[in-house]
Amino acid sequence: MTTLTMGGNAPVPAGDLTVIVEWASTPGLDEIDAAAFLLGADGRVSSDADMIFYGQKGDGAVRFERLPGHVPDRDASVFHIKTASLPDRVQRVAFSGTIHGARETGMHFGKIAGLRISVQSAEGAAVAFIPPPASNGETALVIGELYRRDAGWKFKAVGQGFASGLASLASAYGVDVEDAAVASPPPAPQPQPVAPTAPAPAVPPTPKPINLSKVSLTKERPSVSLEKRSDYGDVTVNLNWSRAKTGGLSGLLQRGGGGIDLDLGCLYELTDGSIGCVQALGNSFGRLDREPFVALDSDDRSGASVDGEWMRVNGRYFTNIQRLLVFAFIYDGVPNWARTDGVVTVRVPGEGPVEVRMEEGSNAKRMCAVALIENDAGRMRISREVAYFRGHDDMDTAFGWGLRWKAGSKN
Template sequence: MNQFARGQKGKLQDLGCGSAFTVDIELQAPGMSVDVSCFGLDASDRLSDDRYMVFYNQLASPEGAVRLDLKGAASRFAVNLELLPASIGKLVFVAAIDGAQTMRSLGACALSIGSAVRFPWSGSDFGDEKAVIVAELYRRDGTWRFGAVGQGFNGGLSALLAHFGGSEAAPKSVPAAAPAPAPGPAPSSSPAKVSLSKVTLEKRGDKVSLDKRAGKSFGRIHVNLNWNQSSTAAPPPPAKTGFFDKLIAGAGAGRKGRGGIDLDLGCMYELADGRRGLVQALGNSWGDLEREPFIKLEADDRTGAVSGGENLYINGERFDQIRRALIFSFIYEGVPNWAATDGVVTIAVPEQAPIEVRLDGGGNQIMCAIALIENRGGSLQVTKLAEYFQQSGGTSAHELMDRHFGFGMRWKTGSKG
C-alpha cells in the first residue's frame, strides 16, 4: 500500500487503483461526535448541485456514484468514478466536529483508498479548528488523481458548506431533510441549499416529536446502533455477576475472538391493543415487519465481519398499531464498560432529520435502555432514556428494565440459537 503524507498527490492509475473503490475514513474520537462528508464540486470548485453532498442526511448521490456507509469509528464511501456526470470534477472528503471539542482532541486517524493508498493524520496536526479537509479526488487532463490535503478549517460543517459555495437550508419547526429529487445533474447558478439538520438528544428525558408528512405514513423507520467495536479502553472495576450474566458471557466466549466489545440491539414493544413482547437475537425473537409486531431486527452478525453495527426496523405504515417501543442494548461479549463503547443510536425516519442518542453514561452494567419511541396521537415521539441496569441476584437486567418501564412480561433465561 502507498503511504501518503500531507500535500502528496498522485494519479490513481499509477497507484494501481481502478475507477470503483472504497474510501475509508477512520477516526479515533472517543466521546466526540464527528460528521464525515463528501462534497462533489464542479469545475469552479463549487457545490453547484446539492445532491452531490453525501453525508448523514443524504447517503448517496443521485446515480449512486458515491454512497456513504456510516460505521461509528470508521465511515466508508463506495465510489464509482465512471458513474459521475461530467459536471462533477472533484470529490472532497471532510470531517467536522459537532460539539464543544476541536480537532486537536482527535487521536490517530487515517483515510484509505482500498488497498492502494493510506493517508495517516491525527489531532496533533491541528489546533482549535472544528473541521478538516482530509483529502480529494480530482479530474485533470482526463485523469483522476488523489491528493492528501489535511487542511484544518475553523468553522464546522455549516461553514464548510459555505466555503464550497452552498448554503444551509432554513430548518423547519421540526427539522427535516428534503426528499431527494429525481436523478440527473441539474447545476444552478444559485447556491445549492442543503439541510444539515439533525436532532441530538443530549440529556436524559430530552424529547422530539415528528408528524407525518401530508398524505404519507412514516415509512420504514431505521434504528441503527453503532459503537467502537475494537475498544481497548481500560475497563472499570469488575462487578458482581449472576447466572444470567454468566450465561451471556459463556455464550459469547470465542464468538469473535477480537477482545473488543460486542453490543446487541433489542426492543421491548407494546401494541395498541395492549399486547407486549420482545424483539432481540437472544431466543431468536427477530420479529416481523409485515405482521405483528411490525418491528424486525436484522440478522445478528456473529462473525465480526460487519462493522456497520446492528439494525432494527419499524413499519411506519402500521405505526397506528404500535403504542410504544423501548430501544435497548446489552453487552453480549467483552468486559461491561459503557464508557469504552462510544456507542450511538440513530433513528432515521424517511424525509425527517435523523435523531441521534449517544450512550454517554453508565459504568459496568450489562444493559442500557436507550430511547423510547411512542405513538402520541399519531405523532412519533422519541425520548432519550439512558437508564442502565445490572442483574441483581436471580433477577436479570432484562427483567429489571421491564419492571422499571412497566411492560409486565414474564422472564426466563435464553441464548442465541
C-alpha cells in the first residue's frame, strides 16, 4: 500500500474501488458527514444528483454506506465506486468530510484524531492518506480525490480545510443548497407619496483593495487558497538564502572559498498531461509564452545576488497548469540547510506574499521540495511541503510525477 503526503498522488487499480473515510471516536463528536462530488472538467457537478452523501446515497456508479464502529473505537463512511460505470463527463470524484453540529458543539477538525482516507480494490488496500491536523477551526475538509489520467485513475491527497460547513462546500462545487429554514417575508409596506428626485449619478464599482498581508505557511497552517480568477497575471517565485563569508563556521556552507550554490526549480504537470522540469541543471530554463508557461530568470551560482533566484509563472495561462512542485537544490557546497535560512516566496498580483521557510532539513539530503502550487478547479492553492530527498528521482517518486532522470550539468 502507498501512503501519500499532502499533495501527493498515486495510480489506483482498475475496476471497482472502495473509498473509506474513517476517524477515531472522539468525545463531543456527533458525526463526520462524508460526501463524494462527481465533478466535470470545470470542477463542478452537472446536477445536484452528483453529490453522494447520507441524504442521497446513490445506487449506480457511486454508492454511500455508513459503517459505525467498523473497528473498535473508530467510525467510517464508505463509497463503493464502479469506475467503468462513471460517465465520461465525470473527470474527478472529490471526497469531503464535514462535522455535523459543529456550530452547536464547537467541534472542529483540530480536535479529531485518526482521520484517514484509503482506496481499496479487490486485491486489498492500494493508497492511503492521513491529513495533517487542522489548526484554524476548520469544520469542513476536502480530504482527497480520484481523477482520470489516460485510461486509468489516480488518487490525490488534498487535505484542504474550510471554516464553513457542508452547505458552503457543496455550493462551491455547484450544488444548489437550500437553506434549512426560510423566514416568512414581512408584509409589504404601503407606498407613500414622495417628491420626485433627480436620478443619482452612476457610481463606478469600487476595485478590490490589494492585500498586502504576508502569509507564512507552517505545519499548523500548511496551505492557502486564493480567490478564483481567469487570469492570475505575472506570478513570481523567489528563492533567497543567507550569504555566508569564507572562513570560520560559515565555511561549512562553502566549497573552495565560494558561496553555496542553491538552485531554484520546479516540476510541472499541465492539464493535458504533459510533465517536465524547469531548472538550471541541464539548461532547462522553460518558457513563459508557451508550454510550460514557467521560466527561470537566471541562475545565481555564487549566492552573490542580493535578491536570490527568480522563477516566473504566466498566470494568464493558469487554466493550462495542473500543478507545480517548487524545489530547492544544493548544487554545490556542503549541505547545511539550517545555515542557509532559505525561504521561498510566491507573489501573486493583488494578493499578499506567501512564504515557506526551509527548516529542520537533513544535511545528508541535497534536495528540498518546498511548495506545491495547484489548480483546484480554477483556484490557485499553495501548500507547504518542506520535504527533503537525496535527489530528483527520489522526490519524483514521492510525488508521483513519472519523469525519467539522468545526470545533468550546467554549461
